[in-house]
Amino acid sequence: MRIFRSLDAVTPPRRGLALAVGNFDGLHRGHRRIIRRLSREAEAAGLPVVLLTFAPHPEKIFSPDRLLMIQTLDQRLRALCKLGVESVAVVPFTKSFARMSADSFASGVLSSALKARLVVVGADFRFGAKRRGDAAFLEAAGRRLGFRTIAVPPLLEEGAPVSSSRIRTTLLSGNVEEAARLLGRPYEIEGDVVSGSGRGRTLGFPTANLASPNEILPPGVFATRLFRKGKTWNSVTNVGRRPTFGASEPSVETHILDASPLLYGAYLRLTFVARLRDERVFRSSRALAGAIRADIAAARRIFGRFGL
Incomplete structure (x- = not known):
């Protein structure tokens, strides 16, 4: 698996890229559902795959002690490699990056820098300054910029979405059996x-x-x-x-x-x-x-x- 430590390190081919975008902390069952969808759609479109993630987690920039991560970055990258992900771009998330508008992220990062032709995200994906961008915003931007957006619905377990925040709460209570069920391992x-x-x-x-x-x-x-x-x-x-x-x-x-x-x-x-x-x-x-x-x-x- 190729690992790019900045956006500048990624050289997209002329035909463009298929991207999944997210934090993917824990790489739980819901995340793997997104990655499987990305792989299927990329193969059908004949596009190479890059998974776009961030380090540190965006919430760490403003509240470093509030959010506890399920995995270290190294653990996350090793887990992605085991899943067969072709390439991962780790974007250094800084305060200046956090100030980027949702429109600038879609046009400047996804479309211009990465030549996105397909973008797969979770349905609850938020991006851009003050988290103003969502899946619907991304779909509209993609129609204008030339990429297709797929928002994957959340995976439900006992009526509630499988999410990193749910797993964090479960682990902090010591319920490792429930956490394993949500993580899939x-x-x-x-x-x-x-x-x-x-x-x-x-x-x-x-x-x-x-x-x-x-x-x-x-x-x-x-x-x-x-x-x-x-x-x-x-x-x-x-x-x-x-x-x-x-x-x-x-x-x-x-x-x-x-x-x-x-x-x-x-x-x-x-x-x-x-x-x-x-x-x-x-x-x-x-x-x-x-x-x-x-x-x-x-x-x-x-x-x-x-x-x-």
């Missing part, structure tokens, strides 16, 4: 294994402590799977502040079942299979150790149910 974080306090080892349950760049860390205790260089381990992971020991900084601590690989300094991927319980305060280390044993037993039952 388990939620995943990644990061480096760093040194920890060593309390897990003293309790008899050594942990790998993950320093993750991911912005959403679902709270609680989970059955999880750990991945590194083709190897996979079942695990139990605590995400939280270790209240029994008075810690305040959030941490990700994962105990690997039936193995003791040397992972310090390694870069790992961690997927969430199921939530086991809330994080809570225990009266003693002995009580905590007993809860961990119960967590491991529960996780084994879950892994067995899924054949993992």
